[in-house]
Amino acid sequence: xxxxxxxxxxxxxxxxxxxxxxxxxxxxxxxxxxxxxxxxxxxxxxxxxxxxxxxxxxxxxxxxxxxxxxxxxxxxxxxxxxxxxxxxxxxxxxxxxxxxxxxxxxxxxxxxxxxxxxxxxxxxxxxxxxxxxxxxxxxxxxxxxxxxxxxxxxxxxxxxxxxxxxxxxxxxxxxxxx
Ligand SMILES: [Fe+2]
Numbered sequence: 001x002x003x004x005x006x007x008x009x010x011x012x013x014x015x016x017x018x019x020x021x022x023x024x025x026x027x028x029x030x031x032x033x034x035x036x037x038x039x040x041x042x043x044x045x046x047x048x049x050x051x052x053x054x055x056x057x058x059x060x061x062x063x064x065x066x067x068x069x070x071x072x073x074x075x076x077x078x079x080x081x082x083x084x085x086x087x088x089x090x091x092x093x094x095x096x097x098x099x100x101x102x103x104x105x106x107x108x109x110x111x112x113x114x115x116x117x118x119x120x121x122x123x124x125x126x127x128x129x130x131x132x133x134x135x136x137x138x139x140x141x142x143x144x145x146x147x148x149x150x151x152x153x154x155x156x157x158x159x160x161x162x163x164x165x166x167x168x169x170x171x172x173x174x175x176x177x178x
Contacts (some may be wrong), residue, residue: 002127004115004177006134011107017024018100027092034096041103043141045072046161049151050141051133057115060123066174069151076145080100083144101125137165143168 001009017040021033049072057065119127124125142152143164152160 001131002119002124003130003134004119004127006131007044007048007052008111008115010040011103011111013117014044014103018096018103021065021096030092030096034092036046036101037096037099037153038083038145039143041075041079041099042143042145042164043074043138043142046144046152046157047134047137048072050154050157051137052130053151055126060114060117064117067109070123071102072151073147075099075102075106076147080147082168095178134175 016036017033017037019042020036021030024030024033030046053068058070069174071147078095082092082099085092085095137157140158140161142157142160144167146160149156149160
């Protein structure tokens with residue numbers, strides 16, 4: 001699998017989660033799906049920023065890389081708000097809707113323009129190698145959005161990922177003991 005196929009498959013996974021959210025039966029189910037959406041998008045954004053965007057910057061151009069990072073920043077701000085009302089708050093429907101719109105716009109740019117331009121200029125071996133790097137990075141990627149930090153990179157990504165997972169473990173414990 002090449003990296004653009006892998007990332008496109010992740011986009012479809014996110015679409016499916018948004019669809020499940022839209023048809024969820026109650027606020028508890030919605031809150032659980034919203035958490036899944038936040039985690040998946042936080043990880044997806046981080047692996048793109050760390051492993052893929054620098055390569056896109058080199059090949060397609062740094063202006064494109066900047067646009068993609070700005071779109072991520074906008075999305076992460078919304079995701080941080082979603083996280084803060086993940087207890088079934090009535091604002092959640094609105095925020096999840098905003099996140100869906102931001103994802104749709106970002107995915108359109110990536111899938112219709114950037115990935116095609118990137119694939120046209122990079123050989124298959126490199127595309128497969130990048131996919132392997134994304135997969136390797138996945139389990140160490142941050143699980144929460146960090147809108148106040150610059151795009152994740154190879155130095156900060158693993159550290160932030162470690163802190164996020166400690167936070168996740170603590171919250172799981174809290175939920176199971178309440
Ligand atoms: Fe993406």
